[in-house]
């Protein structure tokens with residue numbers, strides 16, 4: 516199989532600290548009210564790309580990578596997603612992922628739990644419109660956390676991540 520990629524945006528500053536390349540993967544079932552990107556929900560949207568192709572583009576820009584969407588951790592081909600993240604990390608770049616699952620849900624799921632160490636940070640949980648907090652860095656609502664794979668919640672962004 517392969518990845519379904521909606522968009523690759525190099526040089527963005529809203530999906531994590533510093534300039535990053537955001538990779539938008541298609542598909543999400545969380546259906547959060549007020550979702551920033553409902554057009555990303557369709558798993559059949561975007562275009563098929565192999566992990567190597569996406570990694571080459573990300574690495575060529577030299578920015579740390581953020582996976583977003585959609586929900587990357589709902590992607591039908593998690594093996595291909597894992598390959599992408601491993602290739603990007605092998606080049607020395609850091610990786611973040613946005614997901615509508617909570618950290619607790621991720622750690623309760625064997626396959627998803629095994630992917631967590633591939634990320635420097637996980638931005639977890641659904642967007643909850645009533646808890647929308649535009650002043651929070653890199654999150655839409657205050658239920659969402661920025662968490663290291665070991666569960667430590669990150670609040671300072673002094674060091675590159």
Ligand code: SF4
Pocket residue numbers: 543544545546547550551552553555584585586614615640641642
């Ligand atoms: S998890 Fe993200 S992409 Fe999915 S519905 Fe919620 S806000 Fe939208």
